[in-house]
Amino acid sequence: MNVIETAALTKRYGAQLAVDGISFTVERGQVFGFLGPNGSGKTTTIGMLLGIITPTAGRIRLFGMTGRKGLHQGRRRTGATLENPNFYPYLSGSDNLRVVANVKGASRRSIDEVLQLVRLADRKRDRYQTYSLGMKQRLALAATMLGDPELIVLDEPANGLDPEGMKEIREIIADLAAAGKTIFLSSHLLLEVERTCSHVAIIRRGRIIRQASVREITTGTTVAELRGAAPAAIASALEAYPESVSVQVDGDTALVELRDDDLAALNRYLSGRGVYLSHLTARQRSLEEVFMQLTGDEEAPALEGAA
Amino acid sequence: MRTSAVLFRNELLKATKRPATIVTLGLFAFLLCMIAGSSYYQALLHPERGGFILPAAWPGLLDDPGVPSAFFAAILLILLVDSEFSWRTARQNVIDGLSKAQWFGGKLVLFALVCLGCVGLHLLVTGSVAASGSFHIAGGIRTLVRGSDLRMMGADLLMVAGLGSVAMLAAFAARSSGPAMALFFFYVALGERMLALVLSRMGGAVASAVAFLPMKLFTSLPEPARWDPAAFQKAVAAAAKHGHPPPDFSDTTLLVWVGIAEIVVLLTAAFLVYRRRDL
Ligand SMILES: Nc1ncnc2c1ncn2[C@@H]1O[C@H](COP(=O)(O)OP(=O)(O)OP(=O)(O)O)[C@@H](O)[C@H]1O
Ligand SMILES: [Mg+2]
Numbered sequence: 001m002n003v004i005e006t007a008a009l010t011k012r013y014g015a016q017l018a019v020d021g022i023s024f025t026v027e028r029g030q031v032f033g034f035l036g037p038n039g040s041g042k043t044t045t046i047g048m049l050l051g052i053i054t055p056t057a058g059r060i061r062l063f064g065m066t067g068r069k070g071l072h073q074g075r076r077r078t079g080a081t082l083e084n085p086n087f088y089p090y091l092s093g094s095d096n097l098r099v100v101a102n103v104k105g106a107s108r109r110s111i112d113e114v115l116q117l118v119r120l121a122d123r124k125r126d127r128y129q130t131y132s133l134g135m136k137q138r139l140a141l142a143a144t145m146l147g148d149p150e151l152i153v154l155d156e157p158a159n160g161l162d163p164e165g166m167k168e169i170r171e172i173i174a175d176l177a178a179a180g181k182t183i184f185l186s187s188h189l190l191l192e193v194e195r196t197c198s199h200v201a202i203i204r205r206g207r208i209i210r211q212a213s214v215r216e217i218t219t220g221t222t223v224a225e226l227r228g229a230a231p232a233a234i235a236s237a238l239e240a241y242p243e244s245v246s247v248q249v250d251g252d253t254a255l256v257e258l259r260d261d262d263l264a265a266l267n268r269y270l271s272g273r274g275v276y277l278s279h280l281t282a283r284q285r286s287l288e289e290v291f292m293q294l295t296g297d298e299e300a301p302a303l304e305g306a307a
Numbered sequence: 308m309r310t311s312a313v314l315f316r317n318e319l320l321k322a323t324k325r326p327a328t329i330v331t332l333g334l335f336a337f338l339l340c341m342i343a344g345s346s347y348y349q350a351l352l353h354p355e356r357g358g359f360i361l362p363a364a365w366p367g368l369l370d371d372p373g374v375p376s377a378f379f380a381a382i383l384l385i386l387l388v389d390s391e392f393s394w395r396t397a398r399q400n401v402i403d404g405l406s407k408a409q410w411f412g413g414k415l416v417l418f419a420l421v422c423l424g425c426v427g428l429h430l431l432v433t434g435s436v437a438a439s440g441s442f443h444i445a446g447g448i449r450t451l452v453r454g455s456d457l458r459m460m461g462a463d464l465l466m467v468a469g470l471g472s473v474a475m476l477a478a479f480a481a482r483s484s485g486p487a488m489a490l491f492f493f494y495v496a497l498g499e500r501m502l503a504l505v506l507s508r509m510g511g512a513v514a515s516a517v518a519f520l521p522m523k524l525f526t527s528l529p530e531p532a533r534w535d536p537a538a539f540q541k542a543v544a545a546a547a548k549h550g551h552p553p554p555d556f557s558d559t560t561l562l563v564w565v566g567i568a569e570i571v572v573l574l575t576a577a578f579l580v581y582r583r584r585d586l
Pocket of ligand 1 (some may be wrong): 013017018036037038039041042043044045188246287
């Protein structure tokens, strides 16, 4: 079943197309990463899903429902944050969650449970404005879990966190996924998406340029790394190899993108042509490489917080 | 039904725990104490003037802080509504599952709470000072309120709600408390007079609409002479002394209904302004 489905979703701000005809589907149980650099339209897209930004054009379905009423019903089965955590600064953490729980019809007891989950139980009586950024993010995460939603939507949940904080958020997300929730999260951090998500859509300048499972993207082809006494000879032999897609020479190392992952066959082929190697390994492509290839280097998202 | 209970609980929680509410209402209560206290003191000095005895003291108590008493409600409404926009909780509440209409419904609950709260505080503070005055001076209270006092209290509530709904429109148009207060006080202090000037220049039926402009209408409603027979006699006598025709309050019923209609229109406009824009 499709939990989220969009078709040609568009948002225009004056002359600026913030979101340009985006179509994607998120199925039940997926941890779906929405990956893109700053200003690519992630927040705008999520805002439209959540009903607080009116789309210029396009359609949205949540849990198969659409229309004002249907989307409202779908949103009541969703827990979400958008950009920064938004709470009443003068209320305590638990009073803030009480406001949310009242709206969602969640019990008093569930407030303590989610506070426990995000490790804020001992600070729940302190006012929100005294919280650190990491605590604010965790409270936001706690708020999304109230009312036991089937879909959790998180806009940059790791924003501004230190490696330790990111690790905690990652663990909480993994727990939620293990509990069978569908999770949709946006990020400009490749590593975060690679580590957290099962599926990914890569967005750039308001358009989705690739959508697949993370495994599919990162293992679609094998890249082999080769070194030997004569790099030039290695390169020209690789060019002639039937399974090679592309060849690149980087200093004394040659990189070849292969259609298969049979390195033994490659080695046999090269030694058959009198080319001997001192080094041969397969390299799994990271999401970063895919991203670079798709978007060009200047668009590469940050690798910060790579804990 | 469940939704209204949720909205009520949340608005009450948010408003009562907010320091700004306590400060604003505290200042209002202080002002009321000062005014009622000084009337009490005057009554002790001049017992021959009839003094500070309920229920005869009500018209004066209700009239005394006058229009500014509605400003406390207006300021409080602007502070409480617009901080939801600056903290983006207006957005989060909708994300958490309220529809935009339900969220606005919450603000209507707040509107009612603030208007009733301010008028209630007014009655409570001045009423208890006057009650102690009545016991001290007259040895007791025979009647707490008369029908005319109740009607005047209603008119006072209508004034607070009327100016409050002007403040609501300002709050939703500006979405930020500084500019919203500037907008509100500009209209109240200057804007409406400028508008009145333009309208009266146009003459005819248009000019007669001046009496129905919100500030003019709502502030003229709680006039004691409109509701209290004794105050009316005084006004008639004063007019006769200056050779003026006696005051005519036959428009009271019309003003009340137009006033209620204006509150509905102002709040509806606030809703439309709110709904049109993204959060
Ligand atoms: N209210 C608005 N008015 C005008 N332009 C806007 C508005 N909101 C967003 N934009 C523009 O839309 C584009 C997409 O913005 P959006 O916030 O969706 O990006 P994002 O992917 O969430 O970026 P980030 O990673 O920085 O959060 C940007 O160019 C932004 O300037
Ligand atoms: Mg964003």
